Amino acid sequence: MKLKRLLDALWMYECEGNQAISIQSVEMDSRLVKQGSLFICIEGYTTDGHEYIEQAVANGAVAIVAQKEVKQTSVPVIYVPDTKRAMAIIANTFYGHPTKQMKLIGVTGTNGKTTVTNMIDTILRDHCHRTGLIGTIEMRIADEVLETKNTTPESITLQKVFAKMVEKNVDTAIMEVSSHALDLGRVRGCDFDIAVFTNLTQDHLDYHHTMEEYQQAKGLLFSQLGNTYDGEKKVAVLNVDDSASKVYEKMTAAHVLTYGIDQDADVRATNIQMTAKGTTFDVTTPFGQQQVSIKLIGKFNVYNTLAAIAATLSYGLPLSDIVASLANIKGVSGRFEVVDEQTPYTVIVDYAHTPDSLLNVLKTARQIVHGELSVVVGCGGDRDRTKRPKMAQIAVKEADVRIFTSDNPRTENPEQILRDMEAGVVGEEYTTIVNRKEAIFRAVHLAQPGDVIIIAGKGHEDYQIIGKEVHHFDDREVARAAIKEKTNANN
Numbered sequence: 001m002k003l004k005r006l007l008d009a010l011w012m013y014e015c016e017g018n019q020a021i022s023i024q025s026v027e028m029d030s031r032l033v034k035q036g037s038l039f040i041c042i043e044g045y046t047t048d049g050h051e052y053i054e055q056a057v058a059n060g061a062v063a064i065v066a067q068k069e070v071k072q073t074s075v076p077v078i079y080v081p082d083t084k085r086a087m088a089i090i091a092n093t094f095y096g097h098p099t100k101q102m103k104l105i106g107v108t109g110t111n112g113k114t115t116v117t118n119m120i121d122t123i124l125r126d127h128c129h130r131t132g133l134i135g136t137i138e139m140r141i142a143d144e145v146l147e148t149k150n151t152t153p154e155s156i157t158l159q160k161v162f163a164k165m166v167e168k169n170v171d172t173a174i175m176e177v178s179s180h181a182l183d184l185g186r187v188r189g190c191d192f193d194i195a196v197f198t199n200l201t202q203d204h205l206d207y208h209h210t211m212e213e214y215q216q217a218k219g220l221l222f223s224q225l226g227n228t229y230d231g232e233k234k235v236a237v238l239n240v241d242d243s244a245s246k247v248y249e250k251m252t253a254a255h256v257l258t259y260g261i262d263q264d265a266d267v268r269a270t271n272i273q274m275t276a277k278g279t280t281f282d283v284t285t286p287f288g289q290q291q292v293s294i295k296l297i298g299k300f301n302v303y304n305t306l307a308a309i310a311a312t313l314s315y316g317l318p319l320s321d322i323v324a325s326l327a328n329i330k331g332v333s334g335r336f337e338v339v340d341e342q343t344p345y346t347v348i349v350d351y352a353h354t355p356d357s358l359l360n361v362l363k364t365a366r367q368i369v370h371g372e373l374s375v376v377v378g379c380g381g382d383r384d385r386t387k388r389p390k391m392a393q394i395a396v397k398e399a400d401v402r403i404f405t406s407d408n409p410r411t412e413n414p415e416q417i418l419r420d421m422e423a424g425v426v427g428e429e430y431t432t433i434v435n436r437k438e439a440i441f442r443a444v445h446l447a448q449p450g451d452v453i454i455i456a457g458k459g460h461e462d463y464q465i466i467g468k469e470v471h472h473f474d475d476r477e478v479a480r481a482a483i484k485e486k487t488n489a490n491n
Contacts, residue, residue, distance in 0.1 A: 001094055003038065003063055007078060009093040010086055017076020021062050026094050028087060028156055035060035040087045040156075041067070049083075065090070084185055088155035092189035098162035099191040103172040105311060106187070108221050109198025109239075111357045112304045113176040115296075116198060118332050119308035121174050126325040127317060132165040134158070134175035137333055137460050142168050152181030155188060162190075172315075179217040187221075194314050195221045195254070196237040196307050200244040201356030215244050222252035235314040237307060240265040257314055259306040261299070267310040269302050276368040283323075287313055290323045295330055298364030300357075334459025336361065339479045344449035345371070347483065349475045351459025353380065353407070355390040358456055362398035371450030374401035376443050378436065378457055379421060381412030381465075388417065389424025399454070401446060402430040405439035407457045408465040436464065437478050444482035455479060 004019040006026075024036030030052035033039050039056035041049035041064065050068045057064075063076045067083045080086040107116045114136050121133050133140040139148040141164050152175065153161070165173055177195075181187055200215055226234035234254035238245035241260040249256050259267040269292075272281040278295045281302060294305055305326060312322050331337065339347040348365065352358040358377065365373055375395045379388045395402045404421050406414040414434050422432065433439040443453045455475045458464075464473035 003076070003078075006038070006090050006093055009089050010080060012081060013086070014079040015076060016079075017063070019076070021076065023063065023094070026087075026091055026156055027056075027061075028154065030056040030059060030061075033059040033061045035062075037061045038063045038065065038090070040065040040083055040090065042083055042087065043067070084155075085188065088185055088188035091156045091159040095159040095163035096166075097189075097191075098159060098166045099173070099189075101166045102162075102170055103193045103315070104162075104191060105172065105174045105194040105196065105315070106177040106190070106192045106221055107174070107196040107198065107307070107311075108177040108179070108182070108218050109196075110201045110354060111360070112198035112300065112307065113178075114351075115301070115304045115332050115335055116196060116307045116311070117174045117176050119304065119326070119329060120196075120311050122329055123308060123312045123317065123322055123325040124172055124174075124315070126328075127321055129172050130168075130170050132161070132168075132170045132173040134161065134173065136176060141165050142170060144168075152176060152178045152186050155186050158186065159189065177221055179214060182220040183217040187224075192221070192225055192234070193232060194235045194237060194311055195225050195252075196311050197222070197239055197242070197245060197248055198303065198307055199239055199242045199356070201354055215247060218244070219248050219251045222248040222254070225252050225254040227253045237310045237314060239303065239307065241303075255314075257310050259303075259310040261302060261306070267306055267313065269306055272299070272302055274298070274367055283309060283319075285309070285313060285319055287319050290319055292323050293327050295327075296336070297368065298336065298360060300360040300364070301336075332460075334461070334476075336364070337459070337476070339476050339483070341480060341483045341487075343447075343483055343487075345447040345451040345453065347444065347447075347453045347455065347479045349455045349459060349479065351461075352377075352454075352456040353458075355387055355394055358391055359394050359398065361454055361456060362394065365452045365454050366398065369450070369452040371448050371452075372400040373398070374403070374443050374446065374451060374453045375399040376403045376405055376436075376439050376453070376455045378405045378407035379417055380407045380457075381410035381414070381417055383410075385420055388420040392421040392424045392430070396425045396428045396430060401443070402428075403439050403443055404430055404432045405436045406434055406464070406466075407436075408461075409467075410465050411467060414466075436473065436475075440475065440478045441482040441485070444479065444486055447486075453479075 023038045026038045027033045028040045028042045033056045039061040065078045070077045107113045139146040236252045236254045240258040241262045258265040267285045269281040280293045337349045350361045352361045462474040463470045
């Protein structure tokens with residue numbers, strides 16, 4: 001594609017050099033630049049792309065997009081006020097506006113994004129749709145799984161993936177949309193058809209600073225959800241039991257479909273019945289009523305299921321088809337995942353890393369425990385410190401055995417993180433074990449028949465970040481090793 005065609009999509013720019021050159025790829029990472037690339041300089045938190053211009057040119061960049069003065073270069077330089085905004089526009093143009101060629105469903109919220117996107121994906125695939133999935137656990141194009149680093153990738157990566165989806169005849173993409181991605185403009189240019197809101201509880205205040213800013217960031221998905229009624233209908237799917245939905249309903253021009261349990265909603269669950277093997281409830285919708293049976297447990301999973309029902313109803317699927325698919329969904333990796341080793345006690349790994357998600361998981365576990373409820377929990381380093389004492393308070397209030405340990409300490413002192421947790425539970429009974437492996441082994445060692453152990457915080461993750469090093473660590477593997485040791489010791 002000619003550079004001039006890409007620049008025509010921009011509003012304001014100054015170009016020093018030939019605009020008639022051909023662009024073979026668009027990159028923001030100088031290490032990925034090859035012959036014919038357009039290199040966009042992005043100023044990040046730890047690195048500045050402007051410092052890698054020489055490397056990019058050496059690797060084959062034929063043009064540079066910058067927002068700072070470039071003193072010397074042998075290739076054309078395009079100056080723009082904001083390279084990140086320009087990057088989204090250029091990437092969308094270079095890859096041919098791929099989200100206009102398929103349906104795009106976005107799911108945002110503090111908790112439940114991964115479960116809801118996977119539910120929607122399964123329902124659509126069950127009914128002959130060819131889907132793509134972008135989220136925390138994986139990025140997938142039809143049946144091809146790709147590596148993912150962020151819940152929501154940068155705009156260049158996103159548009160490239162969407163273009164591959166179009167090439168592979170994907171008709172619908174489902175993606176988790178994080179608050180960081182919205183605030184940083186990663187999804188600019190994405191033409192969403194359905195936007196789903198799960199819930200808003202405390203998280204990421206190290207970045208957003210206040211709950212008001214956090215709520216506003218999530219709301220960008222709904223305010224950007226189309227503003228005309230002359231084409232494909234756009235639908236905002238909102239959790240009416242969460243007060244943020246009232247704000248998002250005002251922010252969007254799209255059609256609104258609400259779901260909930262406690263308040264009157266378009267899609268509402270009643271008569272909820274839970275056992276250790278699953279949940280049933282009656283769902284009432286504008287398209288009829290049905291009894292829903294799922295293999296998942298917990299009120300939070302009822303909400304996740306309602307969100308998936310509302311989204312796929314908005315998509316146009318019959319309620320009966322949706323309910324039939326839900327009955328076969330077994331859950332998502334690391335989300336209330338039972339480590340099944342045929343033990344007289346139960347070990348469950350869950351991604352819960354916010355106060356609300358930890359509370360939900362422990363309350364759900366309390367419904368199936370026949371002995372004591374244990375929890376192994378920590379808090380991430382270089383993240384919101386204010387939630388640490390709250391996490392400890394919830395653990396102490398809801399569990400019988402409480403073990404505080406490391407999560408991903410990153411560059412913080414893990415002992416200081418634990419002291420922050422302990423500050424919220426002065427005078428309470430708990431055990432602190434810095435080493436996460438030792439903490440899990442202690443919980444399993446103490447377990448008696450009928451007990452339930454919740455290992456919270458990391459879920460599907462198979463690593464632990466200590467300092468700036470990434471070590472292999474999987475809660476499920478460690479739990480199995482602990483169970484094996486305990487079993488062997490008892491035989």
